[in-house]
Amino acid sequence: MSKIFSPLFQAATYTRWLHLLLGVVFAGVMVMIYPGTVGVSTARMLTAGSVVDSVLLGAVALVPAMRHVEGLQARILLMPQREEDIGVAYSRSWADRRRTALWLIARVALGTATGVLTVRTLLLLGGGRGFGFRPPGGPLWRVVLALPVLFALLWAVVLLGRLQLALAVALLGPSPAERLAEAELRAEQLLERNRLARELHDSIGHALTVTILQAGAAREVADPAFLDKALAVIEETGRRAMEDLERTLVVLREAPEPGASAAERPGLDQAPGLFDTARAAGSPVEAAIEVQARQLPGVLSREAYRIVQEGVTNALKHAPGAPITVRAELADGMLALHCANSLAAGGRRGGGKGLRGVRERAALLGGEAVAGLEGSEWVLRVRLPLRLGL
Known part of the structure; x- marks a missing residue:
């Protein structure tokens, strides 16, 4: 009824x-x-x-x-x-x-x-x-x-x-055209969300890794000078993480504040700062960045920085204290990135979210990323085309 x-x-x-x-x-x-x-x-x-x-x-x-x-x-x-x-x-x-x-x-x-x-x-x-x-x-x-x-x-x-x-x-x-446009918009939004997730994972993950290592080392070493240096590294790393977080929040805001977008995402030319942080955490870094920032498109430079950051962060996390080797060079119209570290310290590596993010970054730029054991080293190799979209 x-x-x-x-x-x-x-x-x-x-x-x-x-x-x-x-x-x-x-x-x-x-x-x-x-x-x-x-x-x-x-x-x-x-x-x-x-x-x-x-x-x-x-x-x-x-x-x-x-x-x-x-x-x-x-x-x-x-x-x-x-x-x-x-x-x-x-x-x-x-x-x-x-x-x-x-x-x-x-x-x-x-x-x-x-x-x-x-x-x-x-x-x-x-x-x-x-x-x-x-x-x-x-x-x-x-x-x-x-x-x-x-x-x-x-x-x-x-x-x-x-x-x-x-x-x-x-x-x-x-209409079918409107449905397609709506599907494309949803896909773009999902891609943007994934990109922001990678940004937070890479920047905040790197900062937390360095902070944990520095805090642990400072507790073990009873040296006031070392303690001051560790605290300075923690402070600088935290400041950079806050800047990265602010940049990500600017993207998430529907109406960014005037001047909020002035802070650009870091590029490959800022990689030496990563190496200094890793050295301060106790891992020797041998770096050879044979690329000038003006030689790379902006998006390629920024993504390359994040890839190198992920490689250094993984080395610090899984093999603290082990030497790290980083190279970046141009060859045959490609940007080649190489990040390796010894596993002598007994680190165990796996295919976590960070490496998956590196592969996604490389794929979106038309390149490729390979990571794995080569002898006694864990090596990350990435090749990215200079002419994007081709």
């Missing part, structure tokens, strides 16, 4: 009824201004009116904003389960305009049917000739007929409203 009566008490039924009745307004206005309707048969007037209405509605559908307006109104009054099922974009193609024209024609047709049904039912309940006959008897008969007639009318409205909603989803719903 609830399935029979519950739709009659839902707000959607009455907002859809209003939406349907709005469709009859256009037909009503056109009937009043049709020339030569006096003395013309109803069938002929309806035929001529349908043709004229269709032509006018087709012309209105050519306006790009019409699809936007109709979509907004349908979302509010037809109350779909998901608003995104009904589009609100402007018409961008002839296919969109055709669908909008079909929607307007269908809306006026369903609205006219709903209006006629509503008016005739009210006439019948008022004692008039609603559907070609007049109810027998007096007011008592009208009271007896009221409930079943109203029940039938409301269920007709429920069905017509559902049909109107289905047409709105089919004709006003996102």
Whole structure:
């Protein structure tokens, strides 16, 4: 029983009824201004009116904003389960305009049917000739007929409203091009989120690794000079981590503060700072950066810095105190990065999130990254093309 009566008490039924009745307004206005309707048969007037209405509605559908307006109104009054099922974009193609024209024609047709049904039912309940006959008897008969007639009318409205909603989803719903654009936007957002996650992992992970190593060493070594140096390294590393975190938060903000984007992400020319931090943590670093910052595109320099940072961080984490070798050079139109460290200290290596992030960075730039044991060393090799996108 609830399935029979519950739709009659839902707000959607009455907002859809209003939406349907709005469709009859256009037909009503056109009937009043049709020339030569006096003395013309109803069938002929309806035929001529349908043709004229269709032509006018087709012309209105050519306006790009019409699809936007109709979509907004349908979302509010037809109350779909998901608003995104009904589009609100402007018409961008002839296919969109055709669908909008079909929607307007269908809306006026369903609205006219709903209006006629509503008016005739009210006439019948008022004692008039609603559907070609007049109810027998007096007011008592009208009271007896009221409930079943109203029940039938409301269920007709429920069905017509559902049909109107289905047409709105089919004709006003996102086109294939809009769905593709939405999918591309979601993909871009996911890529941006992954990039930000890598940024935080690389920068904050590096800072925490250095901080832990320095704090542990300072506790073991009872030397005031070493303690001062360790605290200075921790302070500098924390400051850099805060700068990286602020840069990431700037990207996440919808409306960045004026001047907030002035701090650029670090490039490969700032790699010596990483090496100084590693040396201060007790790991000797032999670095040969044979590349000038001006020789690299900005994005390549920034990603190369993050890759080198990840290599140094992994060396500090898994083999603290072991010598680290870093090289960066240009060869055959490629930027070659090499980061190696000895495993003599007994470190255990694996394919964690950091190395996966390095591979993702390299793949997005059209390059490749390989990491693994080579003799007694753990080696990370990355090759990135200088001409991005080719």
